Amino acid sequence: MAISESKKTNPLANLLKPLLKRDKAGPQLELLEAMAAGKEVGDKEWQKSGKEHNWLHFTRHSPFNKGDMNIIVRGEGHYLFDSKGNKLIDGLSGLFTCNAGHARPELAQAAQKQMMELDFMPLWSYNHPRAIELAEKLLSIGPEGMNRIFFTTGGTEGVESAWKIAKQYFKMTGKPQKHKVISRMTAYHGTSHGALSITGIPAFKQMFEPLVPSAFRVPNTNYYRAPHEFANEDEFGIWAANRLEEAILFEGPDTVAAFFVEPIQNAGGCFTATKAYFKRIREICTKHDVVLVADETITGYGRTGEWFGSIRYDIQPDMMITAKAITSGAQPLGALFLKEKFFEPFKEGTSVLAHGYTFGGHPVACAVALANLEIFERENLIEHARNNSPIFRKTLERLYDLPIVGDVRGDGYFFAVEIVKDKKTKETLSREESEKLLRGFLNSALLEAGIYCRADDRGDPVIQLAPPLTCGPKEFDEIEAILRKVLTEAWKRLNG
Ligand SMILES: Cc1ncc(COP(=O)(O)O)c(C=O)c1O
Numbered sequence: 001m002a003i004s005e006s007k008k009t010n011p012l013a014n015l016l017k018p019l020l021k022r023d024k025a026g027p028q029l030e031l032l033e034a035m036a037a038g039k040e041v042g043d044k045e046w047q048k049s050g051k052e053h054n055w056l057h058f059t060r061h062s063p064f065n066k067g068d069m070n071i072i073v074r075g076e077g078h079y080l081f082d083s084k085g086n087k088l089i090d091g092l093s094g095l096f097t098c099n100a101g102h103a104r105p106e107l108a109q110a111a112q113k114q115m116m117e118l119d120f121m122p123l124w125s126y127n128h129p130r131a132i133e134l135a136e137k138l139l140s141i142g143p144e145g146m147n148r149i150f151f152t153t154g155g156t157e158g159v160e161s162a163w164k165i166a167k168q169y170f171k172m173t174g175k176p177q178k179h180k181v182i183s184r185m186t187a188y189h190g191t192s193h194g195a196l197s198i199t200g201i202p203a204f205k206q207m208f209e210p211l212v213p214s215a216f217r218v219p220n221t222n223y224y225r226a227p228h229e230f231a232n233e234d235e236f237g238i239w240a241a242n243r244l245e246e247a248i249l250f251e252g253p254d255t256v257a258a259f260f261v262e263p264i265q266n267a268g269g270c271f272t273a274t275k276a277y278f279k280r281i282r283e284i285c286t287k288h289d290v291v292l293v294a295d296e297t298i299t300g301y302g303r304t305g306e307w308f309g310s311i312r313y314d315i316q317p318d319m320m321i322t323a324k325a326i327t328s329g330a331q332p333l334g335a336l337f338l339k340e341k342f343f344e345p346f347k348e349g350t351s352v353l354a355h356g357y358t359f360g361g362h363p364v365a366c367a368v369a370l371a372n373l374e375i376f377e378r379e380n381l382i383e384h385a386r387n388n389s390p391i392f393r394k395t396l397e398r399l400y401d402l403p404i405v406g407d408v409r410g411d412g413y414f415f416a417v418e419i420v421k422d423k424k425t426k427e428t429l430s431r432e433e434s435e436k437l438l439r440g441f442l443n444s445a446l447l448e449a450g451i452y453c454r455a456d457d458r459g460d461p462v463i464q465l466a467p468p469l470t471c472g473p474k475e476f477d478e479i480e481a482i483l484r485k486v487l488t489e490a491w492k493r494l495n496g
Pocket residue numbers: 153154155156157159188189190191262266295296297298323324
């Protein structure tokens with residue numbers, strides 16, 4: 001796309017002028033001034049204003065003192081376009097969200113229609129048709145045994161809601177001490193105080209301590225770095241699952257409310273597990289009356305090659321958190337699936353779940369979700385992802401000929417490439433090397449080479465890939481070629 005395409009003269013210039021009547025000592029709002037004056041604005045103006053007034057999420061801002069921000073101006077299909085005119089393949093579906101690709105006209109039309117019909121109504125004491133329809137639609141594609149949907153606006157709120165509902169449920173059913181939660185090491189479950197307590201990444205938590213007490217961690221299923229030899233992945237999975245029972249017994253089963261687990265753990269780089277792991281987890285949770293919560297914020301809506309990872313790996317959760325791709329990212333929405341037993345205590349009398357969100361189940365978001373799920377069905381996206389996943393895996397496995405690639409793992413359209421210093425010993429990068437290579441080189445080199453994806457060192461360093469489900473072998477080849485080029489250079493730098 002030519003840069004000029006991204007430049008915009010504001011047609012509402014005159015309307016902006018009154019906004020500029022402000023205290024001279026206040027912030028410099030040059031972008032607004034330029035727009036009010038009817039000037040064209042583009043990368044240069046956005047860079048200046050963005051650096052001065054935006055605070056990006058999970059982002060180190062110091063590089064912007066010298067260099068530019070990456071500003072994405074447009075999305076179309078599998079591609080993103082930045083403010084300097086570069087075209088990037090979207091290797092991460094936005095943030096595991098745009099599963100049906102970018103800029104789907106059906107979603108825009110559904111949003112517009114809904115805005116004209118009912119632009120907003122909260123689910124506080126009232127209901128609206130799109131939330132009612134969407135709940136049924138979700139239950140029709142969800143794992144067996146679910147009967148109720150609690151809408152949120154995202155994953156964090158789903159995690160927060162699941163913990164609170166589990167706590168209240170046990171208080172109302174004669175087990176008031178059951179309040180603790182267990183989750184897995186290095187797992188990311190969101191950022192509010194409750195969800196952050198469940199998150200297993202110490203570096204994200206330190207600055208916000210003290211957090212909500214009563215959250216504990218057990219090992220994840222990082223088979224590549226299993227603590228000792230196992231006969232096979234099933235045996236490793238049983239070992240890891242048994243650590244959950246150990247933790248429940250140690251804390252006291254009467255005090256543990258829930259266990260949170262992702263079907264494929266994202267942080268650390270696509271830790272999959274076999275069905276044997278999830279079967280054992282299910283047995284343990286049933287035995288100790290612990291709510292099994294599948295956090296499918298990322299793995300939901302086709303990412304694993306099934307509607308949900310819970311179906312693919314037969315997890316049989318009691319609650320299931322979903323968000324992100326429910327609308328393919330076109331609207332913020334989350335849906336917490338629950339078994340009916342959690343709702344039973346609220347059916348009669350004066351009981352209320354004193355919890356909710358103004359925008360949870362927003363009518364426009366629900367309308368977009370319905371249209372999005374229709375696209376999934378019309379285009380057989382789930383089947384497409386399932387059938388093409390082995391090709392994606394094989395394509396990425398070609399990278400094993402590079403000395404820096406230690407492991408390629410994942411499932412569906414969700415893979416991680418782990419970077420190592422020594423393939424044989426699996427020696428990982430030191431903190432300094434990781435800092436130098438990931439932040440100093442990889443993230444920008446990947447972008448420059450034409451891919452938007454993520455080099456991540458929340459655990460051992462990995463490159464994470466989760467392209468739109470509409471991608472196929474052609475895009476896999478494109479991704480592999482870019483990674484090959486960048487990782488070859490990364491190896492030189494690591495050893496240079
Ligand atoms: C597994 C998991 N849970 C929760 C969250 C938080 O979701 P959100 O950013 O929508 O609040 C994320 C975000 O990526 C996630 O991956």
